Amino acid sequence: MLETTGIDATKSGTQEVLRVDGASVRYGAATILDGVDLTLNRGEFVCVIGPSGSGKTTFLRLLAGLVAPAEGRVLFRGAEHRAPSREIAIVFQDYANALLPWRDAEGNVSLALEAAGVPRAERAGRIRALLSKVGLAGSEKKFPSEMSGGMQQRLQIARCLAQEPDVLLMDEPFGALDAMTRQKLQDELLGIVRDSNVTAFFVTHDLEEAIYLSDRIVALEPDPGQVCRVFDVTLPKPRNQLSTREMPEFLRLRRELFDFIERFEP
Amino acid sequence: MTALKGLALPVALLVLWQLAVVLSGMQSDTIAAPDAIFAALGRALTEPAFWADTGDTLAAGGMGLALGFGLGTLSGVLFGLIPPVGRVMRVTVELLRPLPAIAILPIALLIFGFGYRLEVAIVAFGTCFPVLVLTEAAVRQIEPRLSEVARALALSPGARVRKIVLPAVLPRLFVALRLAAGIGLIIAITVEIAANPIGLGARLMQASNSLRPADMYATLFWIGAIGWALNWGMLRLQLWLFPATRGAAQ
Ligand SMILES: Nc1ncnc2c1ncn2[C@@H]1O[C@H](COP(=O)(O)OP(=O)(O)O)[C@@H](O)[C@H]1O
């Protein structure tokens, strides 16, 4: 009976994974985040937008367990979460710094498997599968310095997927990439999130990207960072780069978000 | 080509030196002619005792280097990774570091007496600090993002050192090893000249005391050749292993 309930909860998409309860983050005397609340459910894709300096990155680091809240709590699967966990993967914005330059693509993915204690014999097969999942088949022996920005970010995503995480935290992961690469990676990411039923928390300053990817958009306002509004995105799935972006609902949300963000532009 | 041009001056000096000695008909207890020096070196190279002395210097210096490099690396990684420890130790390190290694000879002599252990201890003391300082700086300069990756993957402290810290500082560790090897040879010879009756330094002193200038210069040239070969070999190795250190190599 209990098992059935669990499956039902997963199916209805209301199984809570991460919850932030009135959390504040301070650096010295400065309050960066002030009384933030948010619940992330299993399989959900949540984007965070907000003007620069509103605390988006800090919010992500709070969820990652990289910073501790001065007030309030962060709950991961119901338990207080104070240090990073392998079940929460982080895709950093600066992929070039987040990869090990002395390891090739295989070696970089392997790091996550080694950390999780996966036996050596199992690693090679899983690494190959992960690299082909992110479109890096054939680049197994390439070093990060021999890869384009898009490939490096794909590699970092592959390493995060190797953690088999419940939650995927991403900080403006496609911000430095060209438009074509970005759209391609957006679609690949949506596919990966759908297939692995992982919860995605995605920071971006690109409003259209936020609408395209999200089930829900959290808008932060600055000084101090607070959740200002939450937008539900009810666009049908799977999304399509052309038709989704032409839907009236997409355009309506786009207008609403632009109006919101404009208030903070000088 | 450049190497050949660079050799022109030393060769010219040797020729002048030879000419001066021959033309002046000088007989000296302090200066020998190059031909006599090279003859003495050729003779020495056939003597087992000469090779035994060479072996003594290299063994004592090498062991001291291994010990100093090991201690320096270990404490450098520790101080670099745990800043509070580094801060507590900073004053001690800064007080001991400027001390010329040879200045601890009298104390070391009381503790160890003559022999290998004396020399190993002083070479270790002298090479430990430069390695420590270079390693600590290298560890501090590791990309902070990589430390966060280690945290995010919940790596154990041991795995973090093995998989992130050591590979990240390896090129600079090798530079430190090369510098320490040069320092180690200098200290080993100095200890042998000043007190320890073993190795090439002691051979140099014997030649000097018994007024055999040709043997003295032959040993001197030999020590120079060893130092040069050591640095050359390690530099080649460094550039081959870590091509990225090319800029900072010299
Ligand atoms: N380590 C830190 N120490 C002090 N202040 C910080 C630190 N990190 C971020 N901040 C400050 O917190 C605010 C929010 O930063 P951040 O979370 O990076 O914003 P965003 O990602 O939305 O641009 C900024 O004003 C920034 O200067």
Ligand SMILES: [Mg+2]
């Ligand atoms: Mg940011």
